[in-house]
Amino acid sequence: MTMFDSSANVPPDDMDDAKLDALLSLSRPLEADSAFQSSLLHAFDARTRRRRERLSLTIFAEAFGWRALARPMAAASLLAGICMTGFVAGAAASPSDGETYAELSAAVDQSFNFSEDTLP
């Protein structure tokens, strides 16, 4: 026996690799049933839908040469910018309270023909 003879270290009832492989074959894998496969395709459908929605914005943006608009944050920023401009413009152009009261007062007077009664 040489010092490299591995049989010296093998206990008499050791298990060889073939037996271990045979035992491991007893374990059964999980089955990917049709419900599970459907759920994977459902995720694909959702993903494709989202992509198409984004794609339509991309096509619109590219048609106008606004490539930056194709990015979701850029589109959101543009929308926020438009809203902000509208708000500021609306606030700047709003009539004063006094003018609004006079207009309303005139309209009501005309409609009901109100006049101020004065006591003799």
Add this chain to the structure above:
Amino acid sequence: MNDDEDSDEALVARAGRGDRAAASVLVARHSQKVLALCGRILFDRASAEDAAQETFLKLWENAARWKPQGARLETWLYRVATNACLDRLRRRKREAPDEEGVDYVDGSPTAIEHLEEDQRRRVIEDALASLPERQRIAMTLCHYQELSNIEAAATMEISVEAVESLLARARRSLKAALIGQRDELMEGVR
């Protein structure tokens, strides 16, 4: 050529363009193997399905710009699935740090005299579950998913030597765990 004969690469490219039929073939071709891999790493159907879902979601997200770069789709899927499983194992350890895998079954020859098929399977799966996670992954990839050591190394992003070392240690641990019940267990494979 019909869908079933198309290469994975061609199917992924079509799926990236929104072709549902191509996606369906990919699911039919790979979902079983990916779920089996996740199941053998996590030993829990719900978590395994969750990890497999995440894997396919990443495939759909990357399909439009997916490039093989030398790796087969299957290897890429296994890598993503393995990482998804490792994330879950780490989360599990954080949430229940005292639960370190599954306990070994009593390995004495007299402990289980008559093992039915389900019990035999349970003994094997308990022994597999008790392996350290990297050994279990290496064993699953090479033994059950039938990857070569080179492919397993690419999947686990480690060297081939490291895979060989993990496999050798895993086999040693499994033999030690199963030796006591060898005769009873072998009745199931005869």
